[in-house]
Amino acid sequence: MHSTGIKKLLLLGAGHAHLHVLAQLAQNRPADLDITVVSPYPYQTYSGMTPGLVAGHYSPEDCQIPLEPLIKAAGAKWIQARCSGIDAGEQRVRLSPTAKSQSAEDIPPPDLPYHLLSIDTGAVIDRERLEVEMPGASAHALIVRPIEVFASLWPKVVELAQSQPVSIAIIGAGAAGIELLFAAEQCLRQQGIHGARFSLITGGGEVAANYSAGVRKRVLRQLKRRGITVLREACVGLEKGRVKLGSGAVLSCDVPLLAIGTHAPAWLQDSGLALSEAGHVLVNAFQQSPSHPNVFAAGDVSTREDKPHPKSGVYAVRAGPPLVHNLLAQHEGLALKPHHPPVNTLNLLSCGTDHAIVSYGPLYAGGAWAWRWKDRIDRAFVAKYRVL
Known part of the structure; x- marks a missing residue:
């Protein structure tokens, strides 16, 4: 695993933070980094737009960010699979096929080795x-x-x-x-x-x-x-x-x-990684595992040991830029930068598609204008990661 030459970066999941990682790698990918993305779906359905989809305001396509163009732009490979286990000591991720994996070429390898692992699999129900x-x-x-x-x-x-x-x-x-x-x-x-x-x-x-x-x-x-x-x-x-x-x-x-x-994924239990009480990946200020420095995590699958914060998309989106910086710094042996989650976040709670309640810390207001604001923010997020 530790021979010189090409190093393997494995991006497990295609959550909000990993979208940003892929977009940045498309701009600047080290030649000696081999990148693989593991995700069960060929797109990310943006959770912020799901209520609008249910209300009939959006089509399914409006809410989807296709992964293949983004992965291709980053010079990465995509494996359609689910994670079924991690062996942090051996530096391997175990995979299981999705329901769509019917033909022999669709079946993923049983496991993948990595030098550097980033986990952003999102929220799950066990x-x-x-x-x-x-x-x-x-x-x-x-x-x-x-x-x-x-x-x-x-x-x-x-x-x-x-x-x-x-x-x-x-x-x-x-x-x-x-x-x-x-x-x-x-x-x-x-x-x-x-x-x-x-x-x-x-x-x-x-x-x-x-x-x-x-x-x-x-x-x-x-x-x-x-x-x-x-x-x-x-x-x-x-x-x-x-x-x-x-x-x-x-x-x-x-x-x-x-x-x-939501719950922590069951496959983390025997991973060997340091976990929070609830079973999520424990990370430090660099979004790095305190037990395994070559493992990083962001979004709902992780818990900050120093600054616990709510598990929401607002925090997951903010985690993207510092995550990609620290993954590349770890790869190149450079100093990592701490990520400071915001104390207060802008929160837009939709009450159908004609009214929303906006809050920031102790401040709040509501109306049709707040829904239109949320709609603009959500559409802009999806557009940002669409590579046509």
Whole structure:
């Protein structure tokens, strides 16, 4: 592994930070660096635009960043596969084929060696853990992650609603659940579909619990305006047509949409890498593993040991420029630069595609103008990484 000559950089995942890494490598790729990208999909579906997709404001193509042109521009290779394990000691990543890998040439190699590894696989839902926390969820809920699968299944919900009055319950009252709920309600209303009932199951806490009191008040006002029922209860299990609540009550529900917090990937457990309590890759100020200096990580798969921060796309996008700098510096034996995540971030919470709530630290406001601002930011992000 440590012979001189060409070194192997393995980019595991195609999250927000890795898009920036590829764009920068397209401008400046060291001749002695062999780059491979491992990702299960040929595109990244931009999570910030998923609610707009559900609402019918965007087409699937509007929300997708094709990876192949970006990878080609960076002089890299793409392997369509999922990670099934990492051996940090041996410097190898184990791969498993995707459902699309049907012909012999589509089947990925069982593992890949690396000199330098960067992990940006995004947020995941661990189905086994989910079954322990919420029995029946894997079989009966429409799960928001992976977004690519959810986006392909949402039209079936619309078809069902066209044929009968439906009850839809969103499980999870964080940003993802709130935005999804408003988008789903708008989608059916604008299509002239009547009789749909919507519920928001918070998990027992408040709606938008991670936001300021002012933002929470605005969200609750929007929910009331649209006749959406809020249940401050935990979902403890699902059966066909039924959501079991922590109080012992049962909610009749045709379509439970699951938008709860995400998990650390199970394949990290035996990797040998230093992990956080929740099982994410632990990284230092350089976004580098404290246990293995040739491993870096960014986005939702990682946790800063020195400055923990919320797992959101805003932080993942900011991590891109310092990540590519430190990957190249590590490769060339130069000094690394610390990444300073912002203390406050601009947050735009969409309530359908005609209203959004903007917040920055303690400040907040809302209106149609905030939605238009979010729309411009999201479209610009996708356009930035589209290589035509």
